[in-house]
Amino acid sequence: xxxxxxxxxxxxxxxxxxxxxxxxxxxxxxxxxxxxxxxxxxxxxxxxxxxxxxxxxxxxxxxxxxxxxxxxxxxxxxxxxxxxxxxxxxxxxxxxxxxxxxxxxxxxxxxxxxxxxxxxxxxxxxxxxxxxxxxxxxxxxxxxxxxxxxxxxxxxxxxxxxxxxxxxxxxxxxxxxxxxxxxxxxxxxxxxxxxxxxxxxxxxxxxxxxxxxxxxxxxxxxxxxxxxxxxxxxxxxxxxxxxxxxxxxxxxxxxxxxxxxxxxxxxxxxxxxxxxxxxxxxxxxxxxxxxxxxxxxxxxxxxxxxxxxxxxxxxxxxxxxxxxxxxxxxxxxxxxxxxxxxxxxxxxxxxxxxxxxxxxxxxxxxxxxxxxxxxxxxxxxxxxxxxxxxxxxxxxxxxxxxxxxxxxxxxxxxxxxxxxxxxxxxxxxxxxxxxxxxxxxx
Ligand code: ADP
Numbered sequence: 079x080x081x082x083x084x085x086x087x088x089x090x091x092x093x094x095x096x097x098x099x100x101x102x103x104x105x106x107x108x109x110x111x112x113x114x115x116x117x118x119x120x121x122x123x124x125x126x127x128x129x130x131x132x133x134x135x136x137x138x139x140x141x142x143x144x145x146x147x148x149x150x151x152x153x154x155x156x157x158x159x160x161x162x163x164x165x166x167x168x169x170x171x172x173x174x175x176x177x178x179x180x181x182x183x184x185x186x187x188x189x190x191x192x193x194x195x196x197x198x199x200x201x202x203x204x205x206x207x208x209x210x211x212x213x214x215x216x217x218x219x220x221x222x223x224x225x226x227x228x229x230x231x232x233x234x235x236x237x238x239x240x241x242x243x244x245x246x247x248x249x250x251x252x253x254x255x256x257x258x259x260x261x262x263x264x265x266x267x268x269x270x271x272x273x274x275x276x277x278x279x280x281x282x283x284x285x286x287x288x289x290x291x292x293x294x295x296x297x298x299x300x301x302x303x304x305x306x307x308x309x310x311x312x313x314x315x316x317x318x319x320x321x322x323x324x325x326x327x328x329x330x331x332x333x334x335x336x337x338x339x340x341x342x343x344x345x346x347x348x349x350x351x352x353x354x355x356x357x358x359x360x361x362x363x364x365x366x367x368x369x370x371x372x373x374x375x376x377x378x379x380x381x382x383x384x385x386x387x388x389x390x391x392x393x394x395x396x397x398x399x400x401x402x403x404x405x406x407x408x409x410x411x412x413x414x415x416x417x418x419x420x421x422x423x424x425x426x427x428x429x430x431x432x433x434x435x436x437x438x439x440x441x442x443x444x445x446x447x448x449x450x451x452x453x454x455x456x457x458x459x460x461x462x463x464x465x466x467x468x469x470x471x472x473x474x475x476x477x478x479x480x481x482x483x484x485x486x487x488x489x490x491x492x493x494x495x496x497x498x499x500x501x502x503x504x505x506x507x508x509x510x511x512x513x514x515x516x517x518x519x520x
């Protein structure tokens with residue numbers, strides 16, 4: 079600690095006093111016949127005085143909150159003043175810290191969202207009233223227990239173990255199956271975490287209503303559309319029809335086909351959305367699937383000159399064959415639609431330490447960077463006019479995204495406008511299975 083300005087002079091003062099006391103002792107000793115005895119007597123008194131000061135300081139330090147600092151001058155006075163100042167400063171900081179802490183607790187306690195603080199072992203340290211209500215936690219009983227023992231939903235357990243907390247996980251509350259909770263972990267400090275809990279029952283109900291509405295509307299629209307399409311077909315085959323009506327009839331048939339495609343895609347999306355969580359599925363021979371899709375693509379009358387396929391692994395992907403077929407077919411369909419006749423489309427399937435990937439690359443028109451983040455939104459089109467011409471439903475990539483989500487996979491899009499695009503589906507290692515023959519032998 080830095081020396082206080084007065085400490086040097088106080089030391090000299092003490093030494094001078096000690097010198098004077100020794101001199102007085104020597105004088106008294108001289109008068110009484112023994113100088114040494116006189117000095118010893120004075121030194122004893124001096125020592126007694128210091129012991130008394132020390133005792134007073136010790137007593138005060140032990141009972142600081144009740145006692146006033148002892149009265150003293152000189153070096154002892156300086157020491158006591160210094161300790162008293164440090165004590166006051168510490169008390170002030172402690173008070174301020176306590177107030178901030180109480181303020182923080184009060185604000186989090188009154189938050190509409192639930193908050194739980196967890197230590198590095200994922201044990202509950204504290205939770206606010208909302209978290210207690212939403213998760214059915216009891217302050218006295220559950221504090222100190224592991225959160226995984228209290229929130230036992232498998233999706234939450236998986237979320238907690240995975241360590242990927244960028245997105246929340248939505249689970250059904252244990253206390254009431256009617257209630258849906260969004261849970262998000264935010265790590266801080268050394269392994270500690272904040273768990274935010276929100277009641278998303280209302281949003282969930284609205285989402286379900288929206289999904290049901292789209293599914294029902296699509297179903298209802300399908301039957302009248304089939305009738306219209308049927309009549310239009312009959313009319314088109316009728317040789318007695320006015321030639322002037324041929325062109326509008328042709329356009330009507332084209333638009334009816336487009337509407338049918340949109341409705342079919344909406345129904346596929348509704349089905350994908352209505353099932354929660356990942357698909358269990360079975361090993362799918364992706365190599366075989368891509369070979370078939372390539373053959374179909376090559377059979378199309380309007381297609382790029384080259385459609386190649388590179389199978390670099392014979393692993394299989396565990397999933398739903400129908401859904402995977404639909405996702406890859408949509409990507410290939412887009413690559414063909416948005417690539418000119420002299421262009422190339424390349425399909426690739428490979429595996430590495432991070433899992434397995436299926437990619438569809440083309441040398442087509444490409445996509446400007448600003449469109450990439452929104453590409454998988456329903457009905458999002460880079461160029462609405464062109465997309466309508468190509469007959470797309472605008473739902474293809476939304477379907478791809480949903481299928482991949484249900485397989486724990488992700489979609490990467492790389493594209494340069496005017497040069498081409500690469501859509502890569504990345505499947506995690508847990509979705510991989512050995513080649514078909516190996517599985518049979520095993
Ligand atoms: P659509 O049925 O209109 O093709 P998608 O959801 O499949 O709908 O695709 C959304 C939009 O993304 C398309 O309208 C198109 O603008 C763009 N897109 C998709 N794939 C490609 C591609 N391979 N090359 C260029 N643009 C693409």
